[in-house]
Amino acid sequence: MAFGNLRHNLDFLSTLKGVVALLRDPNQTESVYDIEDGLRHIKATELAVEFVKSKPGVAELFQERYLAPSVNIEALLQLPQESLGHAYASYIKDSGFDPNFFRPLKVEDDASYFLLRMRQTHDIWHIVAGFGTDVFGELGLKAFELAQTHRTMSAVLIAGGLLSTLFKHPEELDNLLNQIAIGYRLGTKAKPFLAKKWEENWERPLLEWRQELGVEPAKEYVP
Template sequence: MLFRELQSLNIDFFQTAKGFINLLRDPGQTESVHDIEDGLRQAKYTQVAIEYIQSQPGVKPLVEERYLAPPPNLDSLLELPSNSLGYTYASYLTKEGFDPNFYRTLNIEDDTTYIMLRLRQTHDIWHLITGFSTDVVGELGLQAFILAQTRRPMAIVLLAGGLLRALIKSPEEMEKLLDRIAVGYRMGAKAKPFLAQKWEENWEKPISQWRRELGVELAEVYTP
C-alpha cells in the first residue's frame, strides 16, 4: 500500500536519494542539488508548484516566451555604475571566483524544464537582491524565500536537509537557521514575483531600486 502511494508521486527515488545523501555530506555540492531537482521533476507536487508559479502576476508571459538571457559578459558589466545590479553581480562573481554558467543545463521540453533552468540561471541574482549570503545559513534563508515565491519541492528538500544536518553536526546553529528561514519566507511572501523579471535587460538599474520596486524588505542581521 505504502509502496504504491510512493510510486504515485512520480519521484525518481534513486536520483533524489543519491543527491540528498551527498548534500548532507557536503552542502556546497551543486551537483547534488541538481540531482535532487532532476529526481523531483516529474513529481506531482512539482506540477502543482509549476501551476502556482504561473498564476503569479507577470510570470506566465515569460514562461510562454521561454525567455533566457545569453551568458553575461562580466567585463562589460564591470563598466556599469557601482550601485547597479550588473556591476554588483559581476564584481561578486569575480571576487568569489564563481562561474556564471555553473548550473547544469537542461533541454527545455515543457514549462517545468523552462522554469527549472530559469531558476538556475538567475540563482545568484536572487542572492544579491534578497541580501542572503551564499553560506549554508544564507542559502537556507534564500530557499525559504524561494519556497514562498514558488512552492517548489526542491526548496522543501533543501530546507529539511539543512535542518537535519544542523541537528546532527551543529545544533548550536539551529536558532540562527530557524531565524533566517522565517525571515526568508516572510520576505518571499511579501515580494513581487522574481520569476517575472527580465533582470538581464536592466543590468544598469540600481539594486536599491530593484528592491524598492519588488517590495523586498531586507532583514536585520541576526543577533542571538
C-alpha cells in the same frame, strides 16, 4: 505503466543520492541538481509550476520561454556601481564563481523551463534578496524561493539543512530557524522575482529593483 514506475524509481534514486551526498557535504553543488532532477516529474513540481504561473507577469515569460544569453562579467563591471549589473559582476568575481555554473537542462515543457530559469537567475536572487552564500544564507534563500515559487527542491534542501544541523551543529538550530523564517517572510511580501527580465536591465540601480519588488534585503551585499 511499467515505464512510469521505472521513471519514478529512477527519479527517487536520483533524489535520494543527492540528499545523502548533500548531507555529507553541503558544498556539493552537483548533489543539488541530482535532487532537483529527481523531483522534476512529481506532482509537487507540477503544482509549483501552476502556482508561479498564477503570479502577475510570470505566465508571459513561460509562454515566451525567455532565457538570457551568457553574461559578460567584465562589461558589467563598467556599469555604475549602484547598478544591478555591477553588483552582480562584483559578486561573481569576488566569490570566484562561474556565472554559467548551473547544470544545463533542455527546455521541453513548463517544468523544465521553470527549473532552468531558476538556475539561471540563482545568483541574481541572492543579490536582490540580500542572502549570503554560506550554508545559512543559502537556506534562507531557499525559504525565500519556497514562498515565491513552491519549488520542490527548496523544501527538500530546507528539510535536509535542518536534519544536518540537528545532527552536526545542534547549537546552531535557533540561528538556522531564524534565517529560514526571515527568508520565508521576505518571500511572501515581495513581488514575483520570476516575472523579471533582470538581464535586460543590468544598468538599473539595485535599490530601484528592491523598491519595485518590495524587498528589504536580509543582508545587503556590498561590492
